[in-house]
Amino acid sequence: MIDPGMITTSIELSGHRVVKNLGVVRGITVRSRSLLGNVAGGLQTLFGGRISIYVELCEATREEAFQHMMEQAAQRGANAIINMRYDANEVMNGVTEVLAYGTAVVTERVH
Numbered sequence: 001m002i003d004p005g006m007i008t009t010s011i012e013l014s015g016h017r018v019v020k021n022l023g024v025v026r027g028i029t030v031r032s033r034s035l036l037g038n039v040a041g042g043l044q045t046l047f048g049g050r051i052s053i054y055v056e057l058c059e060a061t062r063e064e065a066f067q068h069m070m071e072q073a074a075q076r077g078a079n080a081i082i083n084m085r086y087d088a089n090e091v092m093n094g095v096t097e098v099l100a101y102g103t104a105v106v107t108e109r110v111h
Contacts, residue, residue, distance in 0.1 A: 002070045006080040007102065013080055016107035022076045026101040027068025031061045032094050062086060065100040078104035 006013065065086070073081050084102035091097050 001074050002078060002081065004070075006107070007070070007084050008080075008082055009084050011083050013082060013107055015110055016080065017110050018080075018082070018105045019108050020106040022073070022078050022104040022106065024101060025069055025072040025076065025078070025081065025104040026099055027065040027070070027072060028097060028099045029061055029064045029068065030091060030095060030097045031057065032096075061096070061098045062100065065098045069100040069102065073102075073104040076104050078106060080105050080107045 006016075012018070069081065069084075081102040081104055084100065087099045087101070089097045089099075
């Protein structure tokens with residue numbers, strides 16, 4: 001598995017140089033809100049502020065996509081991912097796709 005410290009949104013990784021580009025890797029997950037979650041979220045919106053049930057769902061969904069991306073990169077032999085991004089799209093009402101993607105690379109430490 002790739003060390004999360006070796007993943008960056010930048011085009012380079014400080015202290016390392018890219019020696020091999022392994023191409024784009026991605027992790028995707030699709031989630032829906034449960035009926036109970038929608039009711040709880042709806043109640044929270046009545047009071048305003050942070051809607052914790054949706055924050056937790058979004059965070060878990062991003063983490064799952066992130067883990068899938070790291071697994072794909074490790075399978076290709078990468079030790080780092082550069083230019084990492086997230087994207088999200090609503091597939092249908094209440095169903096959201098989250099994509100984590102970046103460029104899998106092999107790096108070596110610069111001395």
